[in-house]
Amino acid sequence: MTLWLGILIASAAVYSWKLLGFLVPSSVLNNPKISRIANLLTVALLAALLGVQGLTGSGEIQFDARIPALGLAAVLLYLRAPFVVMVAASAALAALIRLFFGG
Structure with missing residues (x-):
């Protein structure tokens, strides 16, 4: 097939x-x-x-830039930030972590 x-x-x-x-x-x-x-x-x-x-x-658990980005998204969700702000801030945080720390 x-x-x-x-x-x-x-x-x-x-x-x-x-x-x-x-x-x-x-x-x-x-x-x-x-x-x-x-x-x-x-x-x-x-x-x-x-x-x-x-x-x-x-196929395995990885701790990378996504974890802090998910944490930031959770905090912004708790603070009732608009969805677009939450997504943009989380993406920017993940991008900055990857820029400065690699990965």
């Missing part, structure tokens, strides 16, 4: 799940328990993505 065939099969599978979502009755979607699970699942998936993308590289 080639890479492109795998990508096409995965894309078709994901799109089919999206289409099947339209067939779910509204009574299921309006259930408060289902709504709460969906909200918590979103947060859990985003936290996992942050952990994988922010703390790992080459």
